[in-house]
């Protein structure tokens with residue numbers, strides 16, 4: 001296991017990059033603590049695979065360093081970094097038994113057979129494959145094969161980090177949650193540093209203790225699922241995480257008070273923001289409610305979402321959504337909204353004003 005530090009990392013696939021847009025990864029400084037469960041979350045093309053390949057050594061960054069436990073490994077090839085990877089498609093040796101698949105990385109490293117057996121049986125128990133150890137791997141379903149890929153990483157004692165690249169892509173939807181909770185449970189047992197790459201917020205939030213959110217080659221926030229939900233550092237995080245995402249409303253700040261079309265909206269941070277006219281307010285649908293007074297809106301649409309209803313209200317072209325619990329009152333036509341002040345915040349150029 002290792003602490004991984006990415007120091008002043010930048011990467012461009014171009015031979016002579018000049019402007020920020022030429023970089024697939026903008027400058028990154030990230031610490032991945034030893035034994036942490038991380039998710040790397042972001043939309044397609046934001047740079048997740050590039051970052052993963054730099055950590056694993058498949059790609060050398062244009063600038064900066066990759067450091068494992070204080071040792072600069074930027075120039076080390078992948079096989080000397082002791083990383084296990086689980087890809088979208090399971091990598092298994094179909095002609096071998098499940099046992100031999102799990103034993104493979106240990107035998108490859110010359111581990112004594114008695115120790116191989118002890119480790120393989122231990123791991124097979126953890127990943128629920130102990131009854132199929134003597135079966136051919138070819139007979140397993142996709143989730144069984146993906147467990148082997150995972151088991152081959154867990155069985156090794158020399159692994160610095162296990163990296164998962166969209167590992168549930170080929171898993172049946174009804175088995176996804178099983179494998180997802182299994183991964184979480186395994187992390188709690190083995191405490192190996194794990195980095196789980198995904199564009200799916202549910203996968204990221206259920207697996208990770210800390211989520212690293214990326215956008216356009218930049219890390220926009222690193223935080224616990226609760227921090228991402230309650231204090232999005234960027235409107236992108238507010239919008240990308242949550243269902244529906246955070247409401248983002250244009251606003252101006254005068255004398256430390258935020259206004260939306262001349263209606264004052266209490267926030268927790270407008271007091272630390274100078275006067276400006278091109279700002280935005282962020283407030284999640286969970287912290288928005290109907291009221292007797294406040295912002296006047298029209299109720300445009302109500303959608304059933306199980307224990308909640310999602311209400312889409314409009315003020316001119318602006319949509320403001322809120323969640324109403326089952327049985328809660330929903331006015332028709334004209335209505336007023338209020339926002340919880342300690343969860344309503346001002347953003348400048350997309351970034352939270354602190």
Ligand SMILES: Nc1ncnc2c1ncn2[C@@H]1O[C@H](COP(=O)(O)OP(=O)(O)OP(=O)(O)O)[C@@H](O)[C@H]1O
Nearest residue numbers: 013014024042043044045046047048049050051199
């Ligand atoms: N080999 C390459 N050569 C040139 N550009 C590349 C190469 N690989 C990736 N890119 C570009 O770098 C940027 C980041 O791509 P990357 O694959 O790292 O993103 P991603 O977040 O992993 O996306 P996805 O979820 O679709 O895999 C994109 O603009 C992509 O087009």
